[in-house]
Amino acid sequence: xxxxxxxxxxxxxxxxxxxxxxxxTLQTGILNIGQEGGLILASFFAVLGNHLFGxxxxxxxxxxxxxxxxxxxxAFFSVSLRSNIWVIGMALNIMxxxxxxxxxxxxxxxxxxFRSPNMVRIPDVELSFLPSWLDGFSLIVWVAVAVLAVVxxxxxxTVLGMRLKAxxxxxxxxxxxxxxxxxxxxxxxxxxxxxxxxxxxxxxTSYLLSFVRGMSAxxxxxxxxxVIFGDGHLGWTVFAVIIFGVAQAGGFQLQAMGVPSHLALxxxxxxxxxxLVTRGIxxxxxx
Numbered sequence: 001x002x003x004x005x006x007x008x009x010x011x012x013x014x015x016x017x018x019x020x021x022x023x024x025t026l027q028t029g030i031l032n033i034g035q036e037g038g039l040i041l042a043s044f045f046a047v048l049g050n051h052l053f054g055x056x057x058x059x060x061x062x063x064x065x066x067x068x069x070x071x072x073x074x075a076f077f078s079v080s081l082r083s084n085i086w087v088i089g090m091a092l093n094i095m096x097x098x099x100x101x102x103x104x105x106x107x108x109x110x111x112x113x114f115r116s117p118n119m120v121r122i123p124d125v126e127l128s129f130l131p132s133w134l135d136g137f138s139l140i141v142w143v144a145v146a147v148l149a150v151v152x153x154x155x156x157x158t159v160l161g162m163r164l165k166a167x168x169x170x171x172x173x174x175x176x177x178x179x180x181x182x183x184x185x186x187x188x189x190x191x192x193x194x195x196x197x198x199x200x201x202x203x204x205t206s207y208l209l210s211f212v213r214g215m216s217a218x219x220x221x222x223x224x225x226x227v228i229f230g231d232g233h234l235g236w237t238v239f240a241v242i243i244f245g246v247a248q249a250g251g252f253q254l255q256a257m258g259v260p261s262h263l264a265l266x267x268x269x270x271x272x273x274x275x276l277v278t279r280g281i282x283x284x285x286x287x
């Protein structure tokens with residue numbers, strides 16, 4: 001049971017980071033559906049920076065930097081030009097996936113995966129005063145917990161949290177009050193960039209210590225699904241992340257028990273569909 005819990009936490013960490021940033025973007029009226037492409041690029045650049053400098057810190061900086069550039073492209077089209085977010089997001093997701101393959105071939109001369117002896121794994125945090133089932137998680141896991149606490153506080157108890165919600169619900173009123181909505185939207189997309197960068201660095205330099213083609217494995221889409229499920233409400237979003245993380249861990253557990261891999265790996269996506277349908281029915285009844 002301890003191993004399953006720890007696996008679920010590791011699976012859920014990148015989803016939580018991206019979903020927290022995505023919740024803020026949705027609250028301001030901009031659903032960032034381009035997180036899948038940003039995640040795969042962040043994973044690659046975390047490996048690149050780590051390999052070049054032999055430092056996991058530099059790897060994280062590289063990951064956040066490329067996620068920032070990626071999200072600012074999305075922000076330019078979706079916020080400044082008010083383009084369709086679905087068109088822009090899909091285009092960026094395809095571009096991110098294609099660029100990761102191109103960079104893998106250009107920088108490392110390989111097509112499928114890259115691993116370097118120069119790379120340093122993001123350290124685990126050993127806290128002897130905690131129970132064994134809570135000890136030994138990656139530093140990024142604890143960063144995600146801290147970010148959750150900060151976001152929860154700001155979401156419910158600060159003026160900024162109220163302004164973010166107002167930006168999505170009545171941007172004309174917020175503009176009339178002298179608060180530029182476009183600045184809020186750019187700001188939360190910057191925050192989202194940091195979250196995507198941390199998630200990518202976690203995948204490639206903590207969860208694994210290599211870059212593998214397609215290693216994001218639709219986690220960016222699952223984070224978007226969690227954000228849609230939450231519909232701007234942090235509690236529901238975190239609940240969805242927990243469900244999806246448990247489902248991913250359960251899929252691997254089923255494989256270990258002999259269930260065919262193609263069936264076991266379907267579990268997270270089946271639960272995503274069930275969760276979204278159930279949430280949609282519940283919202284329909286309440287309205």
